[in-house]
Amino acid sequence: MNWNIFKRKPKAERKKKSKTREWVDAIVFAVIAATIIRGLLFSAYAIPSGSMEGTQLVGDYLFVSKISYGPRIANTPLAIPFTEPKVFGIKTYLSFLQLPYWRLPGLGEIKKGDIVVFNTPEEADLEHSTPVDERTSLIKRCQATPGDTLTIVNTQVYINGKAAPNAPHQQTSYLVTTTDATPINPKILTDLNIEKRMQRDTNVYELVIPRENIATLKSYSNIKSIVTIIKKAGEIDSSSLVFPRDLNLKWNEDNYGPLIIPKRGWTISVNDSTMTLYRRAIEVYENNKIDVNGKDYYINGKKADTYTFKMNYYWMMGDNRHDSWDSRFWGYVPEDHIVGKAVMTFFSTDSTKSFFNKIRWHRIFKPID
Structure with missing residues (x-):
């Protein structure tokens, strides 16, 4: 009698992968994993300019948390991962397929004082024709959130009538006279x-x-005086007009506002005054066509007496106040331009130092505040 009729037959041996196939599989897995991490969790960014000097230095490399405010789904899904929008003048993305703005839930919302990475709103104009997620990345500190009233008096920011805390290492310019x-x-x-x-x-x-370091500089015998440089209220420099570039407002970078930051669901009257302050947001960021006939405004072909905002907006400024091109000059940052929160400096180099002293060791894996 054959007692082996119920015995399992041995499985046929699986075909062994070639070395090439193993390498291909490993590379594909690594790219997919890195894309998910970079797209949904964290990205690395470099500080290119001195607008945050004092807090973040040129040559700092940062981890930016996308999950803090919610990962933004890419507008241009057909793009070469881990590359700049243009390499040698050639676009690394295909713009014929663009998805609408959509953001996954995050751990929280943007708070005043957060250091935020975002795409520059200046490149939203039609002549650039650049999708939001392919625009230049900037890093600034959030000074005002949706619905806040912002005023700047002699360089001090006020939010809803109260002085905003200054960054611990905020910088500005001084007039120094020697003996x-x-x-x-x-x-x-x-x-x-x-x-x-x-x-x-x-x-x-x-x-x-x-x-x-002001007190230390004052202690030198040849230093006669150190005076903070502040543009007086009403002092206008035509070469560097601030947003919204209306001479009648008489605002400058040190004395500015008051200005209410737009908030989703906020309804305003449509008139010459509000259009001066909010037309760019309505027309450029929220994709409406505005026409004017006498004193009447038409939005998308219909006479409009009011307008209700569709997005939240933020006001971003650099900690190096007199060396920062920020919201004072180009206005609000729409929510769909927000990339994430800067959380850590993981590496830093100083290009002015010699080879052996280039690395700023004290800034490696330094939390950002």
């Missing part, structure tokens, strides 16, 4: 992290000085 025409020792400027913006006279300098 004679002898130049300030460059080593002093380097040691105190002072930036020389210009020399106005033989003994007068415009310097950007970290607040914690």
